[in-house]
Amino acid sequence: MSTDSPAIRSAGSPPTLLGSIADSIADWGGAVLDSVQAIGDMSLFSVRVGYWLTMRLPKRETLLPNFYQVGVLSLPVIDLTGTFIGMVLAVQSYFIFRDLGLKTWLGAVINMTLVRELGPVLAATMLAGRVGSSMAAELGTMRVTEQIDALESMGADPVHYLVVPRLLACIFMIPTLTIMADFMGVVGGYLYSIHILDIDEHHYWKNSESFVQTFDLFSGIFKSVFFGAAIALVSCYRGFHCTPGAEGVGRAATSAFVWSFVLILAIDLFLGKLMYSTYYHLFPNASKLF
Numbered sequence: 001m002s003t004d005s006p007a008i009r010s011a012g013s014p015p016t017l018l019g020s021i022a023d024s025i026a027d028w029g030g031a032v033l034d035s036v037q038a039i040g041d042m043s044l045f046s047v048r049v050g051y052w053l054t055m056r057l058p059k060r061e062t063l064l065p066n067f068y069q070v071g072v073l074s075l076p077v078i079d080l081t082g083t084f085i086g087m088v089l090a091v092q093s094y095f096i097f098r099d100l101g102l103k104t105w106l107g108a109v110i111n112m113t114l115v116r117e118l119g120p121v122l123a124a125t126m127l128a129g130r131v132g133s134s135m136a137a138e139l140g141t142m143r144v145t146e147q148i149d150a151l152e153s154m155g156a157d158p159v160h161y162l163v164v165p166r167l168l169a170c171i172f173m174i175p176t177l178t179i180m181a182d183f184m185g186v187v188g189g190y191l192y193s194i195h196i197l198d199i200d201e202h203h204y205w206k207n208s209e210s211f212v213q214t215f216d217l218f219s220g221i222f223k224s225v226f227f228g229a230a231i232a233l234v235s236c237y238r239g240f241h242c243t244p245g246a247e248g249v250g251r252a253a254t255s256a257f258v259w260s261f262v263l264i265l266a267i268d269l270f271l272g273k274l275m276y277s278t279y280y281h282l283f284p285n286a287s288k289l290f
Contacts, residue, residue, distance in 0.1 A: 041237075041241065042233070042234075042237055045159075045233070045236075045237050045240070046233055048159050049159055049163050049164060049167060049233065049236075052157065052159055052160040052163075052164050053164060053167070053168075056160065057164070057168075058160065058161070058164050058165045058168070062161065062165045063165050063168060063169070066165045066166050066168070066169035067169045067172070067173060069131065069134075069169070070127070070131050070166075070169040070170055070173045070174075071169070071173035071176060071177065073130075074126065074127060074130055074131060074173075074177055075177070075180060077126055077130060078122075078123055078126055078177050078180050078181050078184070079180060079181075079184045080184075081122060081126060081181070082114075082119070082122060082123075082180065082181035082182070082183070082184035082185040082188065083184045083185065083187065083188035084188060085114070085118055085122055085181075085185050085188070086110060086114060086184065086185035086186060086187065086188030086189035086190075086192070087188045087189060087191075087192040089109070089110045089113060089114070089118070089185075089189055090106060090110055090188075090189045090192040090193045090197060091192070093106055093109050093110065094106060094193070094197050097109070103197075103199055104199060104200055104203035104204060104207060105207050106189075106193055106197075106199055106204065107189070107190070107193065107199075107203075107204035107205060107207050107208040108207040108208050108210065108211040108212065110185075110186070110189035110193070110208075111186055111189070111208045111212045112208075112211060112212050112216060114181075114182050114185040114186060114189070115182050115186075115212060115216045115217045115220050116216050116219065116220055116272075117220070117268070117272070118181075118185065119178055119179075119181040119182035119185055119220050120178045120181075120220040120221070120223050120224040120227060120268070121227075121264060121265075121268055122181050122185075123174060123177040123178045123180075123181040123224060123227075124174065124178075124224060124227035124228070124231065124260075124264045125261060125264065126177075126181075127170065127174055127177065127227075127228065127231055128231045128235075128256075128257050128260035128261055128264065129257055131170070131231070131235075132231045132232075132234070132235035132256050132257055132260045133235070133253040133254070133256055133257045134253075135166055135232070135235040135236055135239060135256070136235045136236070136238045136239040136242070136252045136253045136255075136256035136257075137239070137249055137250075137252065137253040138239065139162060139235075139236055139239025139240055139242070139252075140238070140239040140242030140248065140249040140252040140253070141242075141249055142162070142239075143239065143240060143241075143242045144242060144244055144245065144248065144249060148162070148240070158240075162236070163232075163236045163240075166232050166235075166236060167229065167232040167233065167236070169232075170228035170229065170231055170232040171225055171228045171229055171232070172228075173228070174224045174225065174227060174228035174231075175221045175224050175225060175228075177224075178220060178221055178224040179221065182217070182220065190204070215279055219271075219272070219275050219276070219279075222271075222275070223267065223268060223271050223272070223275075226267050226271065227264050227267060227268075230260060230263040230264065230267060231260045231263075231264075234256055234259050234260045234263060235256040235260060238252040238253075238255050238256040238259070239252055239256070
């Protein structure tokens with residue numbers, strides 16, 4: 001006859017189906033609550049940044065190093081990736097358009113795709129990876145080593161001193177990086193199409209001129225401003241709310257890039273739909289490639 005008590009038997013028994021469902025619901029509920037809290041904290045952080053933007057701008061000595069870090073040092077990687085993206089577009093599109101007998105339209109497809117979508121998104125993605133992660137890691141290290149607390153103890157607001165210059169640098173420099181990405185992509189696509197794929201140069205540029213409008217270039221640059229603001233706010237927020245230790249700094253840098261990239265795509269979808277719906281509603285006779 002077994003001497004095990006009912007309590008011991010119940011503790012060692014496998015969980016029931018009802019208990020598993022309850023645990024799953026609790027996990028999902030905890031995730032939802034954490035997400036709502038994060039959104040609220042992010043909103044309050046953004047309001048605080050906006051307050052300092054309107055109240056007092058940073059000094060020139062604080063702004064210029066951030067402009068250099070965000071803009072000048074990002075140019076090589078933007079130029080390189082932009083050139084290769086233009087070439088990749090030419091490679092991937094050529095055979096389809098050749099089979100359709102429309103290979104001279106390749107310039108219109110490459111250039112419109114670059115200035116509308118790939119140029120701004122590419123520049124923003126490179127900025128999120130190179131600058132956004134660096135911001136989160138730098139500010140996270142300052143939080144872990146209590147440098148941010150030291151600023152507060154000296155009477156300086158860390159948001160005004162650390163976040164606002166980075167935000168302004170991203171907002172003002174990413175349009176320039178977008179233009180460079182567009183330009184290098186157009187050059188890369190042109191060189192590959194004309195000198196390797198042997199497409200007629202006159203028709204290549206003629207079709208591009210016919211279908212790529214000034215609004216296409218403007219829309220890409222306009223969207224890039226919102227991309228830059230999202231990158232700076234997310235990266236600085238993750239750095240300011242970094243958990244202690246080296247692992248926390250690494251997680252802050254990783255999550256800054258991931259969430260910046262997600263926001264870039266979401267903003268691109270929303271603004272693209274809004275801007276082009278408005279444009280073609282106001283100008284129904286505007287040129288359309290498709």
